[in-house]
Amino acid sequence: MVLSFCRLGRHFVHRPTTKDAKELNLPLLRIALCISCIFAGSAAASATAFTMKRGLNLEMWTTWPKPERWDEDAVLDNFPEWRHGTGPGNLERIRTAGFDFVRMPVDPAIFLEDASEKRVTTLIVQTLRTVGMLHKAGLKVIVDFHSIPSDSRKIDTNRILADDALFTRYVQMVGRLGRALSDTDPGLTAFEPFNEPVIDCDPTLAPRWPAMLKQLHSAARDAAPSHTLILSGGCWSSAYGLEKVDPSTIADDNVIWTFHSYEPYVLTHQGADWTGDSMSYVEALPYPPDLLGEKAFEERLAAIRKTIEVKAPRERREEMLIGFNEMAGGVSTYGEVLAALNEPFDKAATWGKTHNIPPERILLGEFGMIRREYQKKFRMPSEWRASYLKDVTEAAHKRGFPWAVWSWGGAFGITLDDKQRVLDPVILKGLGLK
Known part of the structure; x- marks a missing residue:
């Protein structure tokens, strides 16, 4: 889930048998097989085991207990x-709405922080x-x-990326x-080994993420040789970070x-206390901003400045x-x-063309507009979010x-009620779904 970086984006074939071969002209057969190999290689260059179109991120933990209960x-x-509290009906409604895949966050902290073998084994069983x-x-x-950045966890994104020993364990x-x-x-399961690395946002510093990404890719590929891997650039998995990655160093077509x-971050993260910046004082900015008239938008900006x-x-x-x-x-x-x-x-599109990565292999893995910050009264109208x-x-x-x-x-969230898991029809229409 994105935190306070976002604003950087603006300033940032038939195989012959032996019997067949005896009956065919062998030189012609060799030519045919060579041509076949060329076309097969070309197809492999743009194909992945896992394909998808429209997806939904299953949410992060919001009431996850403290480590003493893990x-x-x-x-x-x-x-x-x-x-x-989630049943098959809830999941089937996701598919009925028109989503063909989900991105399922799995918390690595619980696998790593003082974890016994019994706990890790149980977590893997439950994940499967x-x-x-x-x-x-x-x-x-x-x-x-x-992983997520956190001020209270022993295992979080910042620590994983800063501690060589912890990164090795990860x-x-x-x-x-x-x-x-x-x-x-x-064909049904892909693996994303890291979410939003919070490094390499400063263009004056030598990038660290590409070398770490190669380690993650190697570990994931050795473990799951046939599965599609989902990889990102640094700086919060931004398009800016993606530009800094040379995919030829990974040399894997199943990625x-x-x-x-x-x-724009100021519109999508209104009221978000956890960003650590001025967004906790922002609310009621419409989308699009001139929906209520440009004067009304400027008046709202002035009111927010006064609140700050x-x-x-x-x-x-x-x-x-x-x-x-x-x-x-x-x-x-x-x-x-x-x-x-x-x-x-x-x-992202320019990066893909530069490196011959077809667009179906470039995933917009997260986007959204806040519904309501926890414990706050203001709720963003569904119509604004849908637009x-x-x-x-x-x-x-x-x-x-x-x-x-x-x-x-x-x-x-895109539900009307997180307990009943009813998908908001206005939001679904905005997404082009049922």
């Missing part, structure tokens, strides 16, 4: 967490069981080893989970490359105002918004990219 049967038997449930519902699955766990997934159908986009001046911590007010003004600048009209929204798509999602999916379709919206439930 070995309780009641916790482990409902892994991943969203399975609690969940994949089976989704397959039974008619859905393909990307198993997404999905890579080993990627191999172990990959070996388990290798028993699943490669789908992914990028995430939530542009009054409510933000005194020592951070100036910083937050500068950050907010940077994010809000240049998105006051629909045309400006569409330009910002399309920029990462253009980057945004329509523009994003049209940008993806225009370039031939498959996509996966964030997310089923939670702050960015």
Whole structure:
């Protein structure tokens, strides 16, 4: 799930038998076989075991208990967490709505933090069981080893990327989970070994992610030789990060490359307290911004600036105002918004053409607009969100990219009620689904 980086995007054949051979002219046969090999190789260059079009991210944990409860049967038997209270009917409705695949976040912290062999074995069993449930519902699955940045966890994205020993353990766990997934159908299951690496956003520093990506790819590929792997660039899996990756260093045609986009960030992350910036004071900005008239939008921006001046911590007010003004600048009209929204798509498309990666192998792995921040009153109208999602999916379709919206439930959820799991019909229409 994207956090506070997002604003960088704007400033960022028949095989003959022996008997057949005796009956055929051998020189001609050799030529025919050579031609056959050429065409077979060409097809393999653009084909992956796993294909998809329209997907849904299953949400992250929101009430996951603290580590002291991670070995309780009641916790482990409902892994991943969203399975609690979820039945086959809920999953089948995802497929009926028109989604053909889901991206399933799996928390690596619980595999790594003081984890016993019993716990790891149970988690793998439950992950495979969940994949089976989704397959039974008619859905393909990307198993997404999905770490997050956190101030309170011992194991989080920042620590994994900064600690060589911990990263080595993480890579080993990627191999172990990959070996388990290798028993699943490669046409129905893909594996994403890392979510949103929070490095390589500073263009003045030497990139670290490409070397780490090669280690992750090697571990995952050795473990699951037939399965499609989902790989990204650095800097929060952004299109900017994807530009910094040379796919020839991976040299694997059974890879789908992914990028995430939530542009314009000031509109998609309204009220998000966990970003650590001024977004916690932002609400009620419509989409498109001139929906209620340009004057009304500017008045709302002024009101938000006033709120920051009054409510933000005194020592951070100036910083937050500068950050907010940077994010809000240049998105006051629909045309400006569409330009910002399309920029990462253009980057990804250009990167694909440069490296001969066909568009069906470039996945928009996350996008969305916040519904309501936890514990806050303001709820983004479904019509605003649907308009945004329509523009994003049209940008993806225009370039031939498959996509996966964030997310089923939670702050960015596309349901009316997370307990009943009823999909919002207005949102589905915006996504071009039933």
